[in-house]
Amino acid sequence: MRTTTLGAGGPQVGVIGLGCMGMTHGYDIGGTRDDATSIAVVHAAIDGGVTLLDTADVYGPFTKEELVGRALAGGYRERAVLATKVGLTVTDQHGGPGGSPAIAPDGRPEHVRAAIDESLRRLGTDYVDLYQLHRVDPAVPLEETWGALAEAVQAGKALRLGLSEVSVDQIKTAQAVHPVASVQSEFSLWTRDVIAEVLPYCTAQGIALLPYSPLGRGFLTGRFTSSDDLPERDFRRGLPRFQQEALRANLEIVERVRQVGERIGATPGQVALAWLVAKGPYVVPIPGTKTPKYLADNAGAADVTLSEADLAELDGIGPAVGARYWT
Numbered sequence: 001m002r003t004t005t006l007g008a009g010g011p012q013v014g015v016i017g018l019g020c021m022g023m024t025h026g027y028d029i030g031g032t033r034d035d036a037t038s039i040a041v042v043h044a045a046i047d048g049g050v051t052l053l054d055t056a057d058v059y060g061p062f063t064k065e066e067l068v069g070r071a072l073a074g075g076y077r078e079r080a081v082l083a084t085k086v087g088l089t090v091t092d093q094h095g096g097p098g099g100s101p102a103i104a105p106d107g108r109p110e111h112v113r114a115a116i117d118e119s120l121r122r123l124g125t126d127y128v129d130l131y132q133l134h135r136v137d138p139a140v141p142l143e144e145t146w147g148a149l150a151e152a153v154q155a156g157k158a159l160r161l162g163l164s165e166v167s168v169d170q171i172k173t174a175q176a177v178h179p180v181a182s183v184q185s186e187f188s189l190w191t192r193d194v195i196a197e198v199l200p201y202c203t204a205q206g207i208a209l210l211p212y213s214p215l216g217r218g219f220l221t222g223r224f225t226s227s228d229d230l231p232e233r234d235f236r237r238g239l240p241r242f243q244q245e246a247l248r249a250n251l252e253i254v255e256r257v258r259q260v261g262e263r264i265g266a267t268p269g270q271v272a273l274a275w276l277v278a279k280g281p282y283v284v285p286i287p288g289t290k291t292p293k294y295l296a297d298n299a300g301a302a303d304v305t306l307s308e309a310d311l312a313e314l315d316g317i318g319p320a321v322g323a324r325y326w327t
Contacts, residue, residue, distance in 0.1 A: 001049030001302045006081060007181050007282050008206025010160065011129060013081050015277050015302050017052030018045045018295070019212055019288035020068055021059050035067055038290050042071035046079050048299050054184075054210065054286045056085035056134055057119050058103060069124035083130035083182075083210075084123065085164065086115040087137065087145070107137025107145035116152045130182060131158035133174075135165055142173050150178035162210070168201045180207055187211035187285075189220055189272050190241070190253055190320035195279075203280045211276050214285035216320075219247075221269040221294075222254050240322035249321040256317050266304045269294075273301035275314050 001014040023038040042053065053072075055064045065084060072080060089111075092102035120126065131152055136142055152158040162182035163174060174180050183202055185194045188211060202209045215221055217236050224230065227237065227244050236242045241250060254268060261271045269287075276285045287298045306314070 001299060003049070004282060004284065005208075006052065006130065006160075006284070007208035010181055010208060010282075011081050013052040013284060014049040014299075015284060016050055016273060016299055017054060017210065017284050017286035018042070018050050019286040020053060020055040020064055022288040023064060023067060023290045034290070035070075037292070038067055039071040041290060041292055041295050042068065043076060044292055045295055045299070046076055048295075049302075050295070050299055051079065052081045052083065052210075052284055052286065054083045054085075054212075055123075056088070056132075057115055057122075058085070058088040058090060058101075058134065061090045061101065062118075062122060065119055065122035069122055073124060077125055081129045082123065082125065083132060083162070084119050084128050085132040085134040086112055086119070086149070087134035087164075105135045105137035105139075107133070107135075107140040107142070109140075109144050109148035112145060112148035113151065116157050120157060127157055127159060129159050130162050131160075132162035132164055132182065132184060136163075136170060142170060143177050146174045146177045153178065162208075164212075166198075168197050171198075171201065171205075171207070175205075180205075182208040182210055184210040184212055184286075186213045186324065187276065188214045188216045189257060189275060189314060189317060190216045190250065191324060192319075199280060199283075202282070206282065208282040208284060209280060211283065211285040214276050214287050215269050215272055215298075216253075217242075219250065220254060220257060220272040221267070221297075222258060225251060238326070239324070240326060241320055241324070243322065246320075246322035253317055253320060257314070260306075260310050260313060264304070264306070264310065266301075267297055269297055270301040270304045271306070271310075271314070273298060274304035274306050275311065277301070278306055278311060 003012050055068050088103045089106045090101045091104045160181035164184040257268045
């Protein structure tokens with residue numbers, strides 16, 4: 001796989017990463033959990049050059065880190081660039097959309113200090129390559145939370161730090177305390193908010209941008225033509241863009257992506273990922289999957305080259321109908 005670095009001076013990673021949330025959390029909550037297949041996916045990812053693995057303590061909660069830890073045993077840890085997150089806690093195991101866990105921010109320094117040790121234990125490692133603040137806690141000054149994350153670097157428990165879902169001002173606030181290696185944001189052909197300010201700032205600063213949900217939570221692959229196609233207990237059933245009327249309107253986006261793919265011999269998902277990779281030298285999308293089939297499709301995006309005309313056509317696709325979340 002083609003490679004880049006995790007920001008200026010960061011470790012080498014494949015241009016496509018792997019988001020591990022959906023293996024035990026979020027999507028298809030009522031489905032059968034297949035840990036053996038998930039572990040095989042992690043192994044196949046690393047073997048194929050998909051070396052950036054992203055997880056979080058809140059996924060499960062805790063079960064995703066445990067699963068990734070098991071997958072990295074036997075020599076895989078040294079070949080992976082391992083990222084996890086802190087800063088969210090589960091307040092109700094089934095109180096979120098679609099029966100998913102309800103979560104709330106927790107940026108207290110004492111929480112961060114305790115959480116890193118627990119994450120390392122679950123992951124079966126002495127350090128993580130990237131420790132990320134999952135969300136800024138409005139009740140705690142960012143400088144205090146970020147300072148606690150910086151202590152993990154000073155102690156050798158994390159090599160570098162990242163933020164998630166932040167503004168440029170928040171990145172600058174964190175930078176005044178400790179360098180920011182990465183910013184993770186929802187970014188895809190139907191969620192482009194970061195293009196205005198965050199992406200240009202990260203590019204100028206040599207900060208990696210890690211788009212999560214780069215396939216529009218699976219929608220941009222063309223797999224869903226109706227909300228009925230989603231599992232009964234699924235986080236996406238509670239999102240505005242997946243409500244039936246909005247979903248039907250958003251199929252126009254998928255059709256435009258499919259047309260580009262048919263012209264160049266790529267799947268819609270590969271086109272969507274290649275569009276993101278083309279947005280900057282340190283843009284590394286982290287599509288999630290728990291099946292070998294979709295892992296192979298996602299990894300294949302690294303070999304897709306979009307022409308200037310292709311990129312312009314994709315840039316011209318209109319915005320999605322419906323908000324990201326209920327407000």
